[in-house]
Amino acid sequence: MRASLFITCYNDTLFPETGRAVVALLERLGVDLEFRSQQTCCGQMHANTGFRSEAFSQAKRFVRLYQDAEAVVVPSSSCVAMVREQYPGLFEELGNEALRREFAALLPRVYELSEFLIDRLGIEDVGAWFPHRVTYHASCHGLRGLHLGDRPLRLLRAVRGLELTPLPNLDRCCGFGGTFSVKNGDVSSAMLATKLEDVLGTQTEFCTALDNSCLMHMGGALHRRQAGIRTIHMAQILASTEASPAEIPA
Amino acid sequence: MSTSGYHPDLDPASAPPFPKAALPVLNNMQLRKNVAHAVDVIQAKRGRLVAEKTDWQQLRAAGAAIRDHALENLSFYLQQFEERCTAAGGVVHWAADAAEARRIILDLLRQEQADEVIKIKTMTSAEIQLNPYLESAGVKVFETDLAEIILQLGNDEPSHIVVPALHVNRGQVREIFARSMNRPDLSDDPQALTAAARSYLRQKFLTVPTAISGANFLIAETGGVAIVESEGNGRMCLTLPRALITVAGIEKVLPRFQDLEVMLQVLARSATGERMNPYTSLWTGVTPGDGPQRFHVVLLDNGRSSILKRETERQTLRCIRCAACMNSCPVYRQTGGHAYGSVYPGPIGAILTPQLTELHHAQSLPYASSLCGACYEVCPVKINIPEILIDLRAQVTDQERRQTRRWFDPMYLGMRVASFVFASAGRFHAAQRLGRIGMRLFTGKDGWIHSLPGMGAKWTQSRDLRGLPQQTFHEWWAARDKAAGKEAQ
Amino acid sequence: MNHSSTSRQRVLDRIRAAAPGSAARERDYAALERPYTRTGSLTAETRIALMTERLREYDAGVTECASGELPAAVAAALAASGRKTFVAPAGLPSAWLAPGFEWKIDRDLSADQIEGVEGVVTACFCGIADSGTIVLHHSAAEGRRLVSLLPDWHLCILRATQIVETLPEYFARCPQPPGLVTWISGPSATADIEMTRIKGVHGPRFLQVIVVRD
Structure with a gap:
């Protein structure tokens, strides 16, 4: 199973330990994980603050970057919600037909981490130990x-x-x-x-x-x-x- | 001075922006406690009664579909309502804006030679600032809903659309009633306070010959009007006077009588956590020998037709004013209603008020939400409030893009710079490195940032921020890749 | 043309410009999906039991009687209320006007005349078990709106066959939409002060129902 990690802008900058943990976890579960270094931000901050055209540029970047990915794993539910709830509207309003098709094809392959584990890998017990x-x-x-x-x-x-x-x-x-x-x-x-x-x-x-x-x-x-x-x-x-x-x- | 300890301004044209208007409330611990208690009680009741309804989601879907159909065909249904109501002996008036509605109502009161009027709680009349206008024209207005009496006698403003005085507690109600009803002996027992209101109003009901009401629903099929209430003051006002004037927003129309089978099921459960509210009244024009013999309806636009234009925003007009969105809202729970600078507070107010002003005012309201989505989840007619909030934010930003002062707004500048940065990974990585160096200035020995200047101060007022780590994730990945590559060689 | 008719045109024009309306309006309306529960699933007995339970939750008093016992049941309820003076709609069956009480028959009584009366007896159009709602359509036996509003005590006669389980079932019983309706779900109440539910603000403070097995 191959998957691409979208770490998100703020995890990359502020919480690298979360990214390292995702890598350790998924590799332990046998996932062949890749990381595309061109990634930046999903556009949520701009969209939610009212900067729609700026958010659209970032959404377009995201779709282009991952269009050939087998699965995209995102350890941030709000960024996945951005992709699912707001990208359709952005592409409808500002995008073209080709872009809409690319996005529609990619969307089912974008997973929040717990979705990826349970829905895609079918694993609930990931073999973790955390005595706290x-x-x-x-x-x-x-x-x-x-x-x-x-x-x-x-x-x-x-x-x-x-x-x-x-x-x-x-x-x-x-x-x-x-x-x-x-x-x-x-x-x-x-x-x-x-x-x-x-x-x-x-x-x-x-x-x-x-x-x-x-x-x-x-x-x-x-x-x-x-x-x-x-x-x-x-x-x-x-x-x-x-x-x-x-x-x-x- | 009102019971709130400050004077709320609910006129969107003059009210301060939300973050500023929220401050006096945030500092009023008693008021916040009153608000939190009230919304927690209603929310818990609502939760229980919605849970027992196995077809709740189907009712919501049908409610949304019926309202959408009515809005799509609004001009037809309004004219049908007008025709049927007129045939039943009512008189229908049309008001393009608040000033016209006020003028029509005052003219009608003059025709009735009314110098006193009794009123059922109506947010629409508060929206058009009817009471002060009538008072200044010499008409004495008596509110008859218990909460409205509390506010009227306490010189206060509504902070909720269903329970308008929820920010006032029993001790404060006792003080207001004791003073204005001259009842120094009155206790603060809600039973006694309610009884005091009952006897205060009884004579008014029996003697004042003119009433003003709002409307929960207009029925196009029959020309009927429905009012949903609890206390019976509505029934009094709808039955005893000789003349009745109803003011209703143009969006209130339902195609058919039968559509109430959905609306009445979702409204009471959402509004007060009851299976059905104690009293719902429906009347059609004038009934000889029963109730007011002169009946007028004032259909109010006042910005509503402009909300119909965009499909996303049109959802706003589905609203049946149940207030579930404000009861579930974590922002409203902290600020109560006055901070919204409008008679429509909470999430629905945050989308409705700016749109009613066609975005000339209240531009801070679409931002008065953390976009948590609780409002959408509880809305009985499925108004996607977060979606509309975001859409309105985009419209506010588009206004700002045309203004010179945007270059002095740190948020605007920050967003533009961030957009430039996110457009390329190279720029993003350079910004991360710069940020790491820049933030060192503010980072303490413990590796945390305790105080930031400018906009950042709004963050550090209550929270620390962990200092930027020495290595970003992508740097770590690159280093690991490189090491792995070496190993492989 | 007065200012209002100009405004009428303006408002309608603005609405039409923003929402021109569907050419297939009636078909669209008929096609609206109504997947919610329409008909109930209870037996006649459990439906009556639910109606009774819901009414009692509202602190309404409920008794039952057989059809032939109704006059006696009315008399008993009136006596138990401790009240002496009652108003009756003009069309109330005369058998319900129990002797031994002071009756005012509503033939256009004024509000002041009704205000002094202690109680009222009416028939009703329907009972909705799911919400414990009594529905008045204000027929001759149900009375004018005023009559069931001013007296502090309301005795309502509900026939078992008038009880439906769900709200949509009530609407199904109204092929011709009524012009005047009052839906009553328990006595008048408020929770405006600290969300404390207080019974009896302006409407009748006491609701008593006799369910007639017919």
Whole structure:
């Protein structure tokens, strides 16, 4: 099985450990993984801030770059939601017929990480070991955009040593929202404070998710408060084994 | 000063932008607590009653389809409504904008020689700022919905479209009622407060001969009008007066009576978490011997027809004003309704208000959302609010592209630069290297950034940011590839 | 031409410019998909039981009687209410006007005349079990709207054959759309103060239903 990793712009820049974990995990599961160095961004930030033509340029780049890929794996549910929910409209409005066809052909081969594991590889137990207390945050895009359902939880439940504590108000947004967190910084901070009450209430060691954007938001505030709970992308938990435990940055 | 502790401005033409309007609310812990409590209660009730409805998704789909059909054929159905309502003894008026609607209503009140009027809660009348206009023309207005009385007597503004006073708690209601009804002995028990409102209004219902209402639905097939309510103040206003004036947005029309079988099933469940609201009234023109003998409907455009143009935006007009979107909204839960600078708050307000002003005002509202999608999930007529928010953001940006001041907007500049950078991997990688060097200035000994200037300060006001790692992922991959290549040789 | 008729044209023109409408409007309407539940699946007995349960959830009182026992059941309900004066729609069957109480028959009574009365007895058009809703079409036995609104206590006679399970089944019983309808689901209520549900604001505070086995 061959697959191409779309790491996403912010994971590439800010969370390389997540990318390394995806590589370790998928290669362990026998996937022949490639990485196309011309990749940049899916266009979500521009689209969601109202810069439609700029987003279109990036969407076009994405489609051209991956048109011959067997499968594209993306460890970020919001970027996959961008591709599924917004690309069709962008191509409809700004694209040409050829581009629309290319996109339509590519779309079914774009996978969020947990979808790729469960739907494409058919694996729930990835053979991971992570002896910690963990709570799972469902990102809005994963929950309502991709309808990931219980896929993430099935993967986590199969991890040896992991003690999973449910997060109350699982369907409530953490307040990140991309540029929303800056444009409406005060409201975003208030939403974050509400979310952290729930996270801290779980008394776990780690809060995990399939989106580093939410985790950057929550993790930044947890660090500010010296709260003790750390954030970790689920790829890092799934990659973790006794032989090669997860690398956990300070 | 209102009960809110600040004076909300709900006129989109003059209200401050959302981030600024939200500040006094964010600092008012009591108000935030009141709002969060109320929406949590409604949400929980809604969740239980929607879950028991096995055909909920089918009802939503049918609701959306019926509303879409009505909007697609709006001119036909409005004229049919007009014809049937007129045949049944009603008089139909058309108002292109708020000023015209106000003038028509005042003229009708003058014909009735009315110096007092009783009102059923109607957001449409709040939209056209009817009460202050009538008061300044010498007509005394008595709101009859409990929440509206609280707001009217408390000199406050609505913060929700179904429970307009949800930001006010029982202690505050007691103070308002004790003062304005001259009842210093009144307790803060909701039962006692409700009883006080009942006796305060009873005489008004029996003596004021003219009423103003909104409409939940107009039925084209019959010329009928339906009102959905809980307290019975609606039934009072629709039954006791000699004359009734109904003001309704042009989008409220349904093709047939039978279409209510969908709307009534989804509306109460979505709005108040009930299987059915206590009272729904439907009347058609004038019925001899029963109810008002003079009946007028004012059909209000006020920007609605412009929303019909684009297919995406047209969904906005499907709205049946259930407020489920605001009850589910994590932004609304923090800010309440006043921050939206409009009588229509929450996610629906964030798309409706700017469009009603044809995007001349309220340009900050499409950004008043984290795009979490909770509103779309609960909407009983499947309005894809996030999609419309994003579309409106693009329209706001397109406005900005034509303005000189865009060059002084750091967000605009940042987006343009980022677009240039993302257009090439070489540029992207160079920007990463530059960023890594630049961010060192702000990165502390612990490897985290605690304080940033400019726009970044909005981030660091409540969160740290991890410093940029020494190696990006693509650098790591390249290094690994190289090492592997060597090994293979 | 007055200003309103000019506005009529303006508004309609603007609407038509934005949404010209479908040439196949009636066909489109007929083709609208309605995949939701239309007919119920309960037996007559369980339908009555559900109606009763839902009414009681609204704090409405419910009793049952056989068809022939109705006058006695009405008398018993009136007596149990502790009230003395009642208003009756002009078309209410005279057998229901139980002796021993003060009756006002609504032949164009004024609001003030009705306001002083303690209770009202009416028939109804339909009962919807799924939501515990009583539907009035304001026929002669159901009364003018005023009559079932002002008195604080409302006794409604509901025949078992009038009970449908679902809301769409009610609409199916209305081949000719009615001009006046009141759907009543429990007594008047508000939750405007801190979401605390308070019964009885302006409409009748007490709803009593007799289900007649017919």
